Amino acid sequence: MKKFLLSLIMMAFAGYVSAQSFTFEHNGETIEPGYYEVVGDIDYNTWDMQFIVDITNNSGAPINVTCVRTITEQSEGTSFTMCFGELCGGPYTERLDADIASGASEEFSAHFVPLFNDDFTKPIYGSSMTVELSFFENIDDEPVVFTVKFICDDVSVNDYTDNKIFSNAYPNPAKNMVSFDYNMPNDVQTASVAIYNMMGQEVLKQDLNIGGSRLDVNVSDLADGVYFYSLIVNNQAVKTNKLVVSK
Numbered sequence: 750m751k752k753f754l755l756s757l758i759m760m761a762f763a764g765y766v767s768a769q770s771f772t773f774e775h776n777g778e779t780i781e782p783g784y785y786e787v788v789g790d791i792d793y794n795t796w797d798m799q800f801i802v803d804i805t806n807n808s809g810a811p812i813n814v815t816c817v818r819t820i821t822e823q824s825e826g827t828s829f830t831m832c833f834g835e836l837c838g839g840p841y842t843e844r845l846d847a848d849i850a851s852g853a854s855e856e857f858s859a860h861f862v863p864l865f866n867d868d869f870t871k872p873i874y875g876s877s878m879t880v881e882l883s884f885f886e887n888i889d890d891e892p893v894v895f896t897v898k899f900i901c902d903d904v905s906v907n908d909y910t911d912n913k914i915f916s917n918a919y920p921n922p923a924k925n926m927v928s929f930d931y932n933m934p935n936d937v938q939t940a941s942v943a944i945y946n947m948m949g950q951e952v953l954k955q956d957l958n959i960g961g962s963r964l965d966v967n968v969s970d971l972a973d974g975v976y977f978y979s980l981i982v983n984n985q986a987v988k989t990n991k992l993v994v995s996k
Contacts, residue, residue, distance in 0.1 A: 769893060770808035770886060771849065775801065783949065784896045788985065790903060791863065791872050800859040800897045804884070806849040815846040816857060817883045817892070824876035828862045831882075857882075861899035874903045915980050915988060922993035925969040933959050937982055942966060944978045944992065952976070968994050 773780050780802065787800050806812050816833055823829075828840045834847035834855040847855045859882060864873040877900045883892035916930040933940055940957040942964060955966050971994045980988040 769890075770806060770812055771814055771884075772805050772807055773893075773895075774803045774805065774854075782893045782895050784898070786898045786900060786986065787861070788900045788902055788987075791901065795860070796862065798861045798863070798899050798901060800861075800895075800899075802857050802895075803854045804847075804849065804857055805854040806851055809851050811848060811850050812886050813846055813848050814855075814884055814886055815844060815888075817844050817885075818859075819843075819881040819883070820878060821881060821896075822877070822879040822898075824864065824878065826864045827876050827878050829878060829880060830860045830862075832856075832858045832860070859897060861901075863899075863901035872901050874901055876901050917990055918978060918992050921991075922995040923968050924994075924996050925967065927966050927968050927992065929964045929966075930962060931957065931964065932962060933957065933982075939984065940980065940982045942978055943981055943986075944968070944971075944976050946976055947974070968992075969996075 773782075785800065787798055789798070791798055804814060806814075814833075816831065818829070818831060820829060830840055831838055831842065831845060833845040834849075834857075836845055836847065838845055847857075849855050859880065861878050861880075863876040865871065866873060877898065879896065879898045882895040882897060884895075885892040912930075914932055914934065918927045918929060921927065929942065931940075937959055940959060942955055942957070943951050944953040944966070946952050952971060953966065953968070955964065957964050973995050974993075976992045976994060977989055978992050979986040
């Protein structure tokens with residue numbers, strides 16, 4: 750079974766939480782709006798690819814949150830649907846909303862159905878879609894926007910989230926140097942670590958020695974703050990985490 754990779758490429762709109770009464774979580778971790786890629790094979794239980802977040806009401810009163818979707822790029826023959834709370838829309842549904850009680854959460858899921866072969870037993874790899882998901886409580890509010898690109902691809906079965914393949918950054922927070930331990934699979938041709946600021950701009954990039962086992966990155970020239978690093982394997986981001994620089 751192919752692994753499903755959710756790769757965060759950049760994080761934008763930092764600080765939105767202070768202006769909104771709701772926040773987002775993916776797999777139990779808080780995430781912020783920005784650009785995301787969902788890369789890999791389909792889920793053969795549902796025959797689609799999914800981007801799922803839990804939306805939590807942090808206010809002291811019930812709220813109604815609306816999501817408006819805008820497809821900006823789409824391979825011919827692909828389709829998109831979404832669900833929010835108890836409601837699910839069809840391929841032409843552009844807006845869904847959900848009531849969320851104070852302190853409660855509702856699940857939002859985006860579903861991409863790629864092209865399939867003639868007997869509908871296997872997806873056609875390479876099909877993709879980019880969709881903007883805009884969330885707001887009131888129509889006059891500045892929306893919170895997730896840009897999600899789905900790419901159906903026959904990716905390697907290697908799970909790069911496994912720390913035995915590529916560890917998390919340490920120490921974290923980092924002062925002058927940050928290190929990563931790794932053991933790259935045999936099919937890796939190129940690998941590097943890129944560090945991005947909160948605006949999604951690449952500020953540092955360093956190649957891995959494929960036959961090595963540890964990468965040390967000098968971050969002494971970076972200003973104190975929150976960054977994100979991505980492991981890029983064969984020109985594809987496969988793992989992203991947060992890095993804090995504090996001198």
